[in-house]
Amino acid sequence: MSHSASVHASAVLVGERAVLIRGPSGSGKSRLAFDLILAGRSGQLPPAILVGDDRVHLDTAGKELRVRPAPELAGLMEIRGLGIRRCEFTHEAVVGLVVDLAAGDAERMPPPEALQTEINGIILPRIPIGEGISPLLLVVAALTTTESSCSRNVADDCLGQIGNHISRNIATE
Numbered sequence: 001m002s003h004s005a006s007v008h009a010s011a012v013l014v015g016e017r018a019v020l021i022r023g024p025s026g027s028g029k030s031r032l033a034f035d036l037i038l039a040g041r042s043g044q045l046p047p048a049i050l051v052g053d054d055r056v057h058l059d060t061a062g063k064e065l066r067v068r069p070a071p072e073l074a075g076l077m078e079i080r081g082l083g084i085r086r087c088e089f090t091h092e093a094v095v096g097l098v099v100d101l102a103a104g105d106a107e108r109m110p111p112p113e114a115l116q117t118e119i120n121g122i123i124l125p126r127i128p129i130g131e132g133i134s135p136l137l138l139v140v141a142a143l144t145t146t147e148s149s150c151s152r153n154v155a156d157d158c159l160g161q162i163g164n165h166i167s168r169n170i171a172t173e
Contacts, residue, residue: 005120010053011067012036014143015046017096018067020056020124027101028135030054030078035136037087044140050089053077058095060120065095095119098126099139106130 010021010033019036021029030053040048052069053076059066068091069075075089098117105114106128117126127142129135 005058006055006070007058008054009056011051011056011069011093011095012048013051013090013093014040014048016094018051018093019097019099019139019143020058020065020067020095020119021099021101023099023101023103029101031080032099032101032135032139034077034079036139039136039140045143050075050077050087051093052089058120060122063122065119065122065124066092067095068092095124097139097142098124099135100126100128101135102131103128106133 007022008025009023010029011018012021012033014036021032023029033050033053036045037048037050039045050069051067052073055070055073057068057070059068069089074091075086076084077087079085098119100117107114107130110128114128115126116123118124125142127135127138129138
């Protein structure tokens with residue numbers, strides 16, 4: 001392994017891949033991590049387990065980015081209103097998605113380059129999430145849907161009369 005680094009982030013293993021959650025202090029990293037675990041328990045997502053909360057270690061192994069909990073915080077998670085709680089965790093996972101909370105480049109229709117990031121030379125899918133947007137909804141959507149073939153060209157969407165550009169007479173047809 002190479003490029004080991006400790007970062008201010010949380011991570012949750014959802015199914016086979018981890019969601020790495022980054023953002024400034026107070027942006028909701030711990031809350032999103034706990035929401036993902038609950039979504040896994042309720043069946044909205046594959047089973048989900050904490051990797052680390054608040055600080056995690058990132059390592060590269062081949063073409064994979066691996067995440068581990070900081071040893072002193074392993075199995076600990078902050079739950080606002082309850083404080084620091086102990087919970088089940090995994091010792092390592094491969095990162096499959098990066099979520100950036102309070103992202104300055106979050107947009108309703110983000111350009112393709114905003115939907116990926118490079119960490120330690122590894123390019124990963126990314127979701128930039130702005131203030132006031134529910135991160136859980138976007139992450140669940142990213143993990144449970146596939147990209148539409150028509151999303152590549154917004155002009156075609158308008159010509160095809162889909163999305164918010166539905167023909168005025170569609171309701172009367």
